[in-house]
Amino acid sequence: MKKLLMYLLVSGACYGAMAQEESEQSDTSWKKMYRESAPKINDLVHTKLDAKFDYNKAYLNGKVWITLKPHFYSTDSLQLDAKGMTIQKVALSKGSATSPLKFEYDGMVLDIKLNKTYKAEEEYTIYIEYIAKPDEYTGKGSAAITDAKGLYFINPRGEEKDKPTQLWTQGETEGTSVWVPTIDRPNQKSTNEFSMTVPDKYVTLSNGKLTGQKKNADGTRTDTWKMELPHAPYLFFMGAGEFAVVKDSYKGKEVSYYVEKEYGPVARKIFGNTPEMMAFFSKLLGVEYPWAKYSQMVGRDFVSGAMENTTATLHQESAQQDARELIDGNSWEGTIAHELFHHWFGDLVTSESWSNLTVNESFANYSQVLWQEHKY
């Protein structure tokens, strides 16, 4: 994550920065509390989501299959974070059959009674049908991320002139559980497969590789993205809109830039050093870039500076600079290095609790200097 605060200071928007500092000063609870690792009762294994977006209501109609296993002790129950949702069905999934399970839901946590006691390492799959209603969820954000509703519909009904219709997600810290039930803690990791159904004119982006595209009779299209290496739920990502997609590559892996169409011709001037950065950081760290691809998207009205969703970084719109601005240099290059470096420190090796987040951010900040020294 790249703090919005940093951007505000750099751009001289001091009022916003001071307001944020004041709110940080008034909330001192973080000084007294060490957020230790969350207890592990069940472990995430795999998350398979079928997401259909209702732009008119700004809802996500979801069907999710979550595979889990007890972490150590046997257990007959499962608690999932699921914030502000309508839960329609909870069942045990076995092959193509499902059998209903008893559950309680208080609007924040879904408490499921399993069909039996499961032993450590014994996997089971839960099926949930739900509606996510991010615009109706009222959770608070933080100093670095100004909101916490997880899923953002930008101009969903096309009412704002001159603004594109987009959607994107922001998980960090625990916003993912506003749009998909999960164990929303940084000490959990899951592989995932997300299917997104959107109007056919939009392109989509999610974690991992695009494995399928299917046109539907109602003018929508379903794209399926598959992430084969486990990562933490706060790094789950979905994005969609009308974008130009400019493609480079690094050692046979796709490196792509999703920008608004008018910025297509300059996308490489903004993001084009990414493959060289991947080579430099891989060599410097002695650990080859581990993920299947690397994409970067620029989203409107983003609630932070940029976010290192695994293989699918989202940047705020300041990343988009026109040809005239770029004559003076690329003001976003440090942030591009920062988010890429998180793919080692944050995404591959992950802080077990939010109290250790400074480790992620310190390494990512340091990478900006390393890149500058190497390149210039």
Ligand SMILES: [Zn+2]
């Ligand atoms: Zn960061």
